[in-house]
Amino acid sequence: MKFCSQCGGPVTSRVPPGDQRSRYVCEACDLVHYQNPKIVAGCIPEWQDRILLCRRAIEPRYGLWTLPAGFMENAESAVTAAARETLEEANAVVEHLTLYGLYSLLHVSQVYLMFRGQLKDGIASAGEESLEVALFAEHEIPWEQLAFTVVHETLRQYFTDRRNGVFTLHVGDIIRGSDREFQVHRYPGPA
Amino acid sequence: MKFCSQCGGPVTSRVPPGDQRSRYVCEACDLVHYQNPKIVAGCIPEWQDRILLCRRAIEPRYGLWTLPAGFMENAESAVTAAARETLEEANAVVEHLTLYGLYSLLHVSQVYLMFRGQLKDGIASAGEESLEVALFAEHEIPWEQLAFTVVHETLRQYFTDRRNGVFTLHVGDIIRGSDREFQVHRYPGPA
Numbered sequence: 001m002k003f004c005s006q007c008g009g010p011v012t013s014r015v016p017p018g019d020q021r022s023r024y025v026c027e028a029c030d031l032v033h034y035q036n037p038k039i040v041a042g043c044i045p046e047w048q049d050r051i052l053l054c055r056r057a058i059e060p061r062y063g064l065w066t067l068p069a070g071f072m073e074n075a076e077s078a079v080t081a082a083a084r085e086t087l088e089e090a091n092a093v094v095e096h097l098t099l100y101g102l103y104s105l106l107h108v109s110q111v112y113l114m115f116r117g118q119l120k121d122g123i124a125s126a127g128e129e130s131l132e133v134a135l136f137a138e139h140e141i142p143w144e145q146l147a148f149t150v151v152h153e154t155l156r157q158y159f160t161d162r163r164n165g166v167f168t169l170h171v172g173d174i175i176r177g178s179d180r181e182f183q184v185h186r187y188p189g190p191a
Numbered sequence: 192m193k194f195c196s197q198c199g200g201p202v203t204s205r206v207p208p209g210d211q212r213s214r215y216v217c218e219a220c221d222l223v224h225y226q227n228p229k230i231v232a233g234c235i236p237e238w239q240d241r242i243l244l245c246r247r248a249i250e251p252r253y254g255l256w257t258l259p260a261g262f263m264e265n266a267e268s269a270v271t272a273a274a275r276e277t278l279e280e281a282n283a284v285v286e287h288l289t290l291y292g293l294y295s296l297l298h299v300s301q302v303y304l305m306f307r308g309q310l311k312d313g314i315a316s317a318g319e320e321s322l323e324v325a326l327f328a329e330h331e332i333p334w335e336q337l338a339f340t341v342v343h344e345t346l347r348q349y350f351t352d353r354r355n356g357v358f359t360l361h362v363g364d365i366i367r368g369s370d371r372e373f374q375v376h377r378y379p380g381p382a
Contacts, residue, residue, distance in 0.1 A: 001196045005224070008194035021264065033196075036229045037263055039302055072228055073212065074300040077364040078293060079378055098381040099362050102269060102290055102304070109265040111230055113293070113302075116381075167381060169360055171290050173268040187270055190289040190307075190358060 006031055037109040041081035042069025044158055045094050047119040050135035051158070053142075054089050057131045061147035067154065068092070069112065082115045090133045092124035099169060101157065103150050107176040114154050116167065138162070149174050149182040197222055228300040232272035233260025235349055236285050236310040241326035242349070243315055244333075245280050248322045252338035258345065259283070260303065273306045281324045283315035290360060292348065294341050298367040305345050307358065329353070340365050340373040 001024045004011050009028025016025055016032050024033040044067055045052035053065045068089040072081040079097050086094045094117030101114035124133045136142075138159045146152045153172065161167045173185040192215045195202050200219025207216055207223050215224040235258055236243035244256045259280040263272040270288050277285050285308030292305035315324045327333075329350045337343045344363065352358045364376040 003194055003196050003199035005192045005194050005196045005202075008199050011196075034262070035265055037265055037267070038227045039230060071225070072302070074226055074228055075297050076228070076300075077295040077297065077376075078302055079295070079362065079364070097378070099293055099360060102293075104268040104270070106266050106268060109267075111263070111269055111304075169290060171270065173270070185268075187288070 001033060001035075004029060004031055005033070035109075037104070037111050039072040039078065039081075040069050040110050040112045041072045041078050041085060042067050042112060042114050043082045043086045043094055043097065043117045044100060044114065044154065045086055045090070045092055045117055045119040045124070047122045047135055050137050050140075051155075052086075052090055052092060052119055052124055052133060052135055054126070054130040055132045055134075056129065056147055057126070058129050063131065064145050064147035065142050066147040066151050067114070069114070072113075078113050079115065082113065083117065086117065087127075089127045089130050090124045091127050092133070093120040094118060095120055100167065101154050101170045101172070103153065103171075104173045105150060106173060112150050112154075114150075116158075149184070153184050192224060192226075195220060195222055196224070226300075228295070228302050230263040230269065230272075231260050231301050231303045232263045232269050232276060233258050233303060233305050234273045234277045234285055234288065234308045235291060235305065235345065236277055236281070236283055236308055236315070238310040238313045238326055241328050241331075242346075243277075243281055243283060243310055243324060243326055245317070245321040245324045247320065247338055248317070249320050254322065255336050255338035256333050257338040257342050258305070260305070263304075269304050270306065273304065274308065277308065278318075280318045280321050281315045282318050283324070284311040285309060286311055291358065292345050292361045292363070294344065294362075295364045296341060297364060303341050303345075305341075307349075340375070344375050 004026035007029040011024040068086040070085040097115040097117040100116045103112040157170045171187040195217035198220040202215040259277040261276040288306040288308040291307045294303040362378040
């Protein structure tokens, strides 16, 4: 950020009075430009014993597999956003969405809200941002070709829960270490 | 938004190529300025059979009661954000946080992540943004003096769950109708 979006004046990065964090502040009109994490809403579309994955037709991670997910829009519900992304990326209608995972990705300031949903009639096809879509049983998941750590973590928990016969909410952080490897911090569930 | 934060050029609101929604687009450098919902992370601090509320020392809703909550920061965990807000607004340390509610507030493009947490040693006092803080049993809750619909809904669900002896995750939307009254849409829980 270099210019104030309200008056066009130059902004500098400094700690405003009464604050403890550095913000972009306009030198002309004093407006503080707060920046906050973005929400990515996504879905695990379930069909019988399989789940739907999409192979990415866009960067980053072109050609790798992911769960349908994308940025939530203003004036939108989180549940609607997860269903919309599934429709856009996989031409698939999902119903009965329930929250399954909340993951904070500290290195990119994103919060993933991952829902489970029932894929209607088992119908899906590649949307504009997907090369292909397919249904996978657990033993068919392309673990080495998943696009993101958060997708890997979500699917790992999902199949563990399914084997145990109980789906519980998962809350975690995904943190990039100094070696650029990702660590997952998992919070305990409700007592 | 009137000016591009990258080049200082004028922005106009229009639908970019390949998009379906109106965005602020720079007329000089073509940069699209996406705007997304902000996350408010908050806590229900529990101490024996009581919970902690704060009376607001800031607008909006100066003088009314609320749960400690505030905007999540970049590079922060949602769980850490809820605990930080509780510390800032009530000088209170909370532990063992578990996600209790996810509410999308469509009229202000905010997503509330509300956690339950255990108040350490029952200690709290007014932080800078609070006039006072206090512990309330269910029959003491100032229902007519709560600051926000989302706080009312969270507390209503909370005490219903407590009477039933089971805390479950709640997912809902809060929608402002044409009469400016708020409706709550509740999604069913996991099957």
